[in-house]
Amino acid sequence: MDLPSVKANPPFQQIKAVLEKIPSGDHVWDLDGDEEKRILNWLVKLIATNMEWIENTDEREDLLVTVCQMIAERSGRMAAPTxxxxxxxxxxxxxxxxxxxxxxxxxxxxxxxxxxxxxxxxxxxxxxxxxxxxxxxxxxxxxxxxxxxxxxxxxxxxxxxxxxxxxxxxxxxxxxxxxxxxxxxxxxxxxxxxxxxxxxxxxxxxxxxxxxxxxxxxxxxxxxxxxxxxxxxxxxxxxxxxxxxxxxxxxxxxxxxxxxxxxxxxxxxxxxxxxxxxxxxxxxxxxxxxxxxxxxxxxx
CATH class of the missing domain: 3.40.50.150 (Vaccinia Virus protein VP39)
Structure with missing residues (x-):
């Protein structure tokens, strides 16, 4: 999976398109371990930046919520949402x-x-x-x-x-x-x-x-x-x-x-x-x- 560099400040639509391709829910562990680790690291880097370069507040909030949910799913059962x-x-x-x-x-x-x-x-x-x-x-x-x-x-x-x-x-x-x-x-x-x-x-x-x-x-x-x-x-x-x-x-x-x-x-x-x-x-x-x-x- 092609993950855009966080340092390049990718736009909303590019990040959104990538997030839609990442397995979640019942398919959260469909990827092999190395690929899953790479994706998790990318998600964490996104959260760390707060994606401040995305000026539209609603768009940024939408991405933050999605990324947080994906990280939670990958953090074991104690962090899994309803x-x-x-x-x-x-x-x-x-x-x-x-x-x-x-x-x-x-x-x-x-x-x-x-x-x-x-x-x-x-x-x-x-x-x-x-x-x-x-x-x-x-x-x-x-x-x-x-x-x-x-x-x-x-x-x-x-x-x-x-x-x-x-x-x-x-x-x-x-x-x-x-x-x-x-x-x-x-x-x-x-x-x-x-x-x-x-x-x-x-x-x-x-x-x-x-x-x-x-x-x-x-x-x-x-x-x-x-x-x-x-x-x-x-x-x-x-x-x-x-x-x-x-x-x-x-x-x-x-x-x-x-x-x-x-x-x-x-x-x-x-x-x-x-x-x-x-x-x-x-x-x-x-x-x-x-x-x-x-x-x-x-x-x-």
């Missing part, structure tokens, strides 16, 4: 997911690498059955629950923390026609893993056990694995199945090993495998993910 992402399922239908800007305490606002993989592969492991009630722990944006309701007709109960559930509800409504197409449904509820509802007086949606409990990317913090297992044992039907998938990040291999050991000690055995997913905005960040279908050993 956006709508599109995920295509195996039947070629599309789920639209709103992802608000991320802060350190709202990781559930983003759709991480294992959720799209699990969404895609559930129909390979499960037969569509509208009678199945499934609980998802840490649903985040709601992608997996929406996908399961649509593709399998499951009656999904998606859960997360209060600050996450509102956006999840928005995404469920945005994809309502898909959810209902095969007699599926999605409910959104608050479930704090550290403070779950009392078993003496549970809410109506927790009064019956679930045939499936699903959790993607559930072991990215110390003790999350232990908390998740406690909820599996609490809410799963005796002949039910737990379905998990998580990235094998080298920073969390200890937590993953502990989680899998504790699942076996709790009486679960599994079918399992590994596949390659995307950790961030695109193929520049591939990550190996491990999926598992866990059953009680006495129910096999």
């Amino acid at each position: 956006k709508v992402r599109k995920f295509t399922m195996g039947n070629h239908k599309e789920i639209r997911i709103l992802e608000p800007s991320l802060t350190y305490d709202t990781l559930g606002f983003k759709t991480w690498g294992s959720a799209p993989l699990l969404s895609a592969h559930l129909p390979e492991w499960e037969t569509p059955d509208p009678s199945i009630r499934a609980l998802e722990l840490g649903s985040g944006t709601g992608l997996l629950g929406i996908s399961a309701a649509h593709q399998l007709g499951w009656q999904m109960v998606c859960t997360d923390l209060p600050e996450i559930v509102k956006n999840m509800e928005h995404n469920v409504l945005e994809n309502e026609s898909l959810v209902q197409e095969n007699s599926g449904s999605v409910e959104c509820h608050v479930l704090d893993w550290m403070n779950p509802p009392s078993t003496d007086h549970p809410p109506a949606w927790l009064e019956r056990p679930f045939e499936r409990v699903i959790a993607s990317d559930c072991v990215y913090e110390t003790n999350f694995g232990r908390l998740a297992i406690a909820l599996f044992l609490k809410y799963l039907a005796k002949d039910g199945i737990v379905i998990t998938e998580y990235p094998l990040r080298h920073t969390h291999l200890g937590e993953i090993a502990e989680f899998e050991e504790l699942m076996q000690k709790a009486g679960f055995i599994r079918d399992t495998g590994e596949e390659i997913g995307q950790e961030d905005f695109g193929s520049r960040y591939p990550v190996t993910c491990r999926w598992s279908r866990w059953k009680y050993s006495n129910s096999v």
Whole structure:
């Protein structure tokens, strides 16, 4: 890509034409690393000058906003602006997911690498059955629950923390026609893993056990694995199945090993495998993910 020299004070139309050619949004990582680095350096140089040579204030403001957005997209998920992402399922239908800007305490606002993989592969492991009630722990944006309701007709109960559930509800409504197409449904509820509802007086949606409990990317913090297992044992039907998938990040291999050991000690055995997913905005960040279908050993 031909990038004009910033020192030459390129005019508005020339800069605008170049910016329109630079990949952004879902295609932000389409270029190879060296080309991406060259473009990022050019964008930063533009911002550093404030493009003072462009006399039209509106034109300069337009360029500054666009350049800032492009730099933010290339600064990782913490800097990514609010956006709508599109995920295509195996039947070629599309789920639209709103992802608000991320802060350190709202990781559930983003759709991480294992959720799209699990969404895609559930129909390979499960037969569509509208009678199945499934609980998802840490649903985040709601992608997996929406996908399961649509593709399998499951009656999904998606859960997360209060600050996450509102956006999840928005995404469920945005994809309502898909959810209902095969007699599926999605409910959104608050479930704090550290403070779950009392078993003496549970809410109506927790009064019956679930045939499936699903959790993607559930072991990215110390003790999350232990908390998740406690909820599996609490809410799963005796002949039910737990379905998990998580990235094998080298920073969390200890937590993953502990989680899998504790699942076996709790009486679960599994079918399992590994596949390659995307950790961030695109193929520049591939990550190996491990999926598992866990059953009680006495129910096999």
